[in-house]
Amino acid sequence: MNINEYVIEKASIAKAAARKMAIIDTLTKNKSLIAMADALLQNTDVILKANEVDMENGRKKGLSPSLLDRLLLDTKRVEAMANGLKEVAALDDPIGEVIRMWKRPNNLKVGQIRVPLGVIGIIYEARPNVTVDAAALCIKSGNSVILRGGSEAINSNLAITKIISEAAESAGLPKGTINLIENTDREAVNVLMKLNEYIDVLIPRGGAGLINTVVKNATVPVIETGVGICHIYVDDSADLINAIDIIVNAKTQRPAVCNAMETLLVNKNIAKEFLPKLSKKLLSLNVELRGCPIVQSIIKDAKPATEQDWATEYLDLILSIKVVDSLDEALDHIYKYGTKHSEAILTNNYSNSQRFLNEVDAAAVYVNASTRFTDGGALGFGAEIGISTQKLHARGPMGLKELTSSKYIIYGEGQIRE
Amino acid sequence: MNINEYVIEKASIAKAAARKMAIIDTLTKNKSLIAMADALLQNTDVILKANEVDMENGRKKGLSPSLLDRLLLDTKRVEAMANGLKEVAALDDPIGEVIRMWKRPNNLKVGQIRVPLGVIGIIYEARPNVTVDAAALCIKSGNSVILRGGSEAINSNLAITKIISEAAESAGLPKGTINLIENTDREAVNVLMKLNEYIDVLIPRGGAGLINTVVKNATVPVIETGVGICHIYVDDSADLINAIDIIVNAKTQRPAVCNAMETLLVNKNIAKEFLPKLSKKLLSLNVELRGCPIVQSIIKDAKPATEQDWATEYLDLILSIKVVDSLDEALDHIYKYGTKHSEAILTNNYSNSQRFLNEVDAAAVYVNASTRFTDGGALGFGAEIGISTQKLHARGPMGLKELTSSKYIIYGEGQIRE
Known part of the structure; x- marks a missing residue:
């Protein structure tokens, strides 16, 4: 045979x-x-x-x-x-x-x-x-x-x-x-x-x-x-202490899985205050940081992020960081580089939270929580056979x-x- | 360009x-x-x-x-x-x-x-x-x-x-x-x-x-x-007068569409009584009949149905007819030749109706009604873009x-x- x-x-x-x-x-x-x-x-x-x-x-x-x-x-x-x-x-x-x-x-x-x-x-x-x-x-x-x-x-x-x-x-x-x-x-x-x-x-x-x-x-x-190039966008109205916990969780709790964060987007108004505190914590956890020029000017240990970085699912203790002017720029970045898996906004602004939930096209869209919850167990389905990143038949866990x-x-x- | x-x-x-x-x-x-x-x-x-x-x-x-x-x-x-x-x-x-x-x-x-x-x-x-x-x-x-x-x-x-x-x-x-x-x-x-x-x-x-x-x-x-090789099975407990109306409707009301019936399966216990009445009506409506040997012995105008007939979507005024020993033989025939579109049983037997609904794998399964109802308008969806015959994402209208x-x-x- x-x-x-x-x-x-x-x-x-x-x-x-x-x-x-x-x-x-x-x-x-x-x-x-x-x-x-x-x-x-x-x-x-x-x-x-x-x-x-x-x-x-x-x-x-x-x-x-x-x-x-x-x-x-x-x-x-x-x-x-x-x-x-x-x-x-x-x-x-x-x-x-x-x-x-x-x-x-x-x-x-x-x-x-x-x-x-x-x-x-x-x-x-x-x-x-x-x-x-x-x-x-x-x-x-x-x-x-x-x-x-x-x-x-x-x-x-x-x-x-x-x-x-x-x-x-x-x-x-x-x-x-x-x-x-x-x-x-x-x-x-x-x-x-x-x-x-x-x-x-x-x-x-x-x-x-x-x-x-x-x-x-x-x-x-x-x-x-499969593939998850997941983003977290930190709005200028976010609770920054809480933001550090969420980002650390999304990046380091289990970096090799598809719902781990790969790119962080930070509003320019809070970049100077927020990034030094965040980077200190991430570097202490052995996360390699790669950033846009503004990020590099704030975090001296950050390597330059190339075009390729924004499009990479590291599945590893590496984080690319970009400073953005506005929610719109964050939405555009996610539209361009996201894989429609899991995306989060950290904010206390009502209108921005609603726009993010409505406008981001992904299997799971979060306000003020870690992207790591995108799985069948965490969302309450009991078990899962995988996470669909297509739109036909099934989407998400x-x-x-x-x-x-x-x-x-x-x-x-x-x-x-x- | x-x-x-x-x-x-x-x-x-x-x-x-x-x-x-x-x-x-x-x-x-x-x-x-x-x-x-x-x-x-x-x-x-x-x-x-x-x-x-x-x-x-x-x-x-x-x-x-x-x-x-x-x-x-x-x-x-x-x-x-x-x-x-x-x-x-x-x-x-x-x-x-x-x-x-x-x-x-x-x-x-x-x-x-x-x-x-x-x-x-x-x-x-x-x-x-x-x-x-x-x-x-x-x-x-x-x-x-x-x-x-x-x-x-x-x-x-x-x-x-x-x-x-x-x-x-x-x-x-x-x-x-x-x-x-x-x-x-x-x-x-x-x-x-x-x-x-x-x-x-x-x-x-x-x-x-x-x-x-x-x-x-x-x-x-x-x-x-798409493709619909739709069957109607006439159980020996069916209301035979009503059965003629349903069969005529499913075959002739609009023969060129995918939910029209292509093959009729008739229980052997009623074949001799039912087929002459049915064939008279169908022949008067210019339906060409093709049948298994038993059907041919009952309907003199029926041509022989070949293996190819059971597997053909005529989309025309042609009907293939087979006499079957039992519900099980009907289910097996539908399993083998059906395209999982629309299938109907005509019966007054409770257990047979339930078995047919449960065991036939098709987008739409009927008891005592014409297969012609499988479309978005007839089922109440308001409009339709097509009838899915696959199982992923959408099934039926x-x-x-x-x-x-x-x-x-x-x-x-x-x-x-x-």
């Missing part, structure tokens, strides 16, 4: 399972998620042994320490995966919700009902916990899933999917609900991206390179996740509801169209 | 207009739609003169009578376009709706707000009224629009867009809200389909060939509209809400992430 046939076979198994999953009851889904959690815990040693093979291969290949860390599993991390499954089991089932229902003048009763998407393809990189998280969310939302993880984690993924698939099936889920593409050749992804007849949506999770490849090459609909579609059901009594 | 530069320039004008459109007030949008309607009426002679050029060229090119009919404009059709604009003006503005709002334990107030998609690209064929309909819906939903109609209608489209653009701009809409790609080379569409930086969504409207081309080649997200996205706005008071 060549790669093409192999991937199509997997996809057709997933499609057959999706038809059964669409009408499965909530209790069976929950029971299966709990069974999957228990199976992970009971087979921790099997998983860790497989993971050690991946780690060994990774070290031989010279993977970076941060990549090796993402790849690594230990008892705690396996427990965390199991707990994640139990948390998803505890969430409300989105399927079957009557979104709205109304009666037409001819007495037709029309309801819009939440249904699963069908088959969801997840293309991701080295983190084996994505295998479990993604499977859990897809199952709870009534979908089947095709997982395609990175080659670095293949042994871990094989062990994990075998364990959770068997547990899910024993607990009553259709065979083929969870599928791993075991072939880690790039060609397998190329086939997957074109299988419109089998796959309803593809969600790439990982770096910009992976996401761009999928967006550019897939004919299957894609939900784009995607929880269970964002893994669903809808259909209209119409109760008639013999109506015909005049 | 080459085609590439030309299309990018149009798209960048549309993008700049979208930024302004996103915050424009409802009154200005409504005033503009009314002004556009008035301008169409006042310039009817200009439009008809331009349309006559298209008609003349079409006749010379040997376009089919049905294509020429779709292309034709007359005073009545211009009035209908103007009335369409006024109807859209009267609809509720979807933008700014607070979809939901809640408070987090840390006191963050999170609201999900309806916002425009941004720039919508519409790729369509010969019907010049789409130019007006699409512009109206995009404007009311706060978007800018890039229109790319077929070459057959180019003179009509040029006249119409000039008239409505000028009227819209005089009434206060941003310059560049309505854009027509005047170049009718295929290459212009190829460029348009890849402009992810400028265009938020593409909606192809037309035949299967056009839609497939866009789905396969676009990197911009696409909403797929797309009205104003389906031309929107959302964003989260977060009111903080200094919150940081722990």
